[in-house]
Structure formats: C-alpha cells, structure tokens
Amino acid sequence: MQVVYLVASLIGIAFCKNLPSFLEICSRSDPKILECLHRNIDTLRPMFLEGVPELQIPSLNPLLIDTVTFGDDAGIKVEFTNLRIYQLNNFTIEKLDLDLDNFKLDLTLTFPRLRILADCHITGKFLGLELDGRGPADGNYTDVRGHFKGEGSRINTNGKDYVNIDKTLVDMEIGKAHLYFDRIFGDQEDLNANTNKLINDNIKAFIKELKPVVAKIVEEFIGGITKRLFKKYPFDDLFKP
Structure with missing residues (x-):
C-alpha cells in the first residue's frame, strides 16, 4: 500500500548525505535508529499538506490519482x-x-479517517440489484489500517550499488465506511436513493470489494516515491554507517 511506501522512502531519505536542513541524519549503526526515523517523520508530517518538493513528495491533501x-x-x-x-x-x-x-x-499504518472523492462508473449486480450508472462518488472511511512487508536487493549501475524493490505484500483493513453516489442514475431520484441505501445497509459486503481500491491508492502513490528515491540515490549515500 502506498502511504506505507512513503514511510519506506522517508527511511531511506533519513540516511542520505545531502539531507535538507530540516531533517536529522540517522546512522544505521545507531541502536536507537527507529527513534531517529520517527522524529524525521514527525518533522515532515505538517509539510505533507503542501508537499515536499525537495524529497519528490507531492501534496497529500488531496492526493490526486487518475484511475482505479x-x-x-x-x-x-x-x-x-x-x-x-x-x-x-x-x-x-x-x-x-x-x-x-x-x-x-515490516510496517503498519493506521488512518483515523480517509475521504475519497471521484467520478464513478459502476456496473454489474450487487445483492440482486442491476447497476449501470455514472456520477460523482463520495466515500468516507474510518479506522483504516494498512500492513506492508517489503523486500529488496542491491543492483549495480555504473559501478554504484542501488536498491531494487523486489517483493511487496500489502493488506488493508477498513473499520467503517459510508458511500454516496450522486446522480448515479441521472434524474431517477428514487433509484439513486434506493441504490445508496442498499449499498450502505450492506456496507460490510461492499467494503470487501473496496479494499483493493484503498490499497491501490496508497500503494501507487508511495511506490512511485520509493522507486524514484532508490533510483536517484546509491545505497551508500542513503544508508551511511
């Protein structure tokens, strides 16, 4: 999942020689290395709203994604x-x-609340109701938890070692959700209202379908940041003794 990848990228940034002045340099030989990483993440947290161009991190409020x-x-x-x-x-x-x-x-992140606005095209059957409509969608998710495990390896390019992310495993848990599809069936107000009621009355079943969406949103964003970071900086620059 991708905010998890964001933290992974921040871990790498924390070891980089040419750090921005607002970050603390961490050492991989420091037994309290995780405390150092937590301090850097706390320093960056308020900056996420506008983005951190020095670290190739775009704004997180909102994060923009084309299609899922x-x-x-x-x-x-x-x-x-x-x-x-x-x-x-x-x-x-x-x-x-x-x-x-x-x-x-091995990383676990929790989000008290996420809100996702989008344009939606929904088709197929859900609990016997035939769906085929388009319109704005508004989703509110609470108690979201993302679990991430990643493995990498060194690759040599032009005489320097870089880190390549080989394997990732992402799992999402969504505590609660409320969805609203506006005008999904155009001017058919009764059908719009009944569809929204059916989905939210059976939200646990719908959440199972939505988990891959939330996971992909986070994964695509942070995965992109991490890959750019490890492509730009050699391992020995990112991870100092």
Whole structure:
C-alpha cells in the first residue's frame, strides 16, 4: 500500500548525505535508529499538506490519482476516475521493523479517517440489484489500517550499488465506511436513493470489494516515491554507517 511506501522512502531519505536542513541524519549503526526515523517523520508530517518538493513528495491533501478499477464481469465492476484523497497525512505508525542487512521492512499504518472523492462508473449486480450508472462518488472511511512487508536487493549501475524493490505484500483493513453516489442514475431520484441505501445497509459486503481500491491508492502513490528515491540515490549515500 502506498502511504506505507512513503514511510519506506522517508527511511531511506533519513540516511542520505545531502539531507535538507530540516531533517536529522540517522546512522544505521545507531541502536536507537527507529527513534531517529520517527522524529524525521514527525518533522515532515505538517509539510505533507503542501508537499515536499525537495524529497519528490507531492501534496497529500488531496492526493490526486487518475484511475482505479476493481471487480470483474461476473460480479460488480467499478471504475473511479479523477480521484481526490484527503487526510492521508493523518497517519499513525503502529509498527515499524527495519532489517537493513537483508533489505526487509515490516510496517503498519493506521488512518483515523480517509475521504475519497471521484467520478464513478459502476456496473454489474450487487445483492440482486442491476447497476449501470455514472456520477460523482463520495466515500468516507474510518479506522483504516494498512500492513506492508517489503523486500529488496542491491543492483549495480555504473559501478554504484542501488536498491531494487523486489517483493511487496500489502493488506488493508477498513473499520467503517459510508458511500454516496450522486446522480448515479441521472434524474431517477428514487433509484439513486434506493441504490445508496442498499449499498450502505450492506456496507460490510461492499467494503470487501473496496479494499483493493484503498490499497491501490496508497500503494501507487508511495511506490512511485520509493522507486524514484532508490533510483536517484546509491545505497551508500542513503544508508551511511
């Protein structure tokens, strides 16, 4: 998931020689290295609203994503476009384990609330109701938890070692959600109201469908940051003794 990747990128940044002056330089030989990383993340947290161009981090409020789709032709299929995701900057690090010798990261983040606005095209069947409509969508999610495990390896380019992210495992948990699809069936107000009621009355079933969307939103964003970071800086610059 991608805000998890953001923290992963910040971990790498914390070791970089040419750090911006507002960040603390951490040492991989420091037994309190995780405390140092937490301090840097807390320093950056208020900056996430506007973005941190020095670190190639765009604004997190909102984060903009073009398209996310989920589902299949056998069931419900949803395409979200023009996504605007709010309150990603209000995350808490629940767990952070880092193994620099084996390039492994185990991280859990929690978000008290996320809001996702988008344009939506929804088709298929949900609890017997045939859906086929387009319109604005507004989703509010609470108690969101993201679990991330990543593994990497060194690659040599032009005589310098870089880190390549080889494997990632992402799992999402969504505590509660409330969705509103505005004018999903145009001017058919009764059908619009009944569809929204059906979805929210059965929100636990719909959440199962939505989990890949929330995971992809976070993963695409932070994965991009992490890959740019590790592509730009050699390992020995990112991870000083």
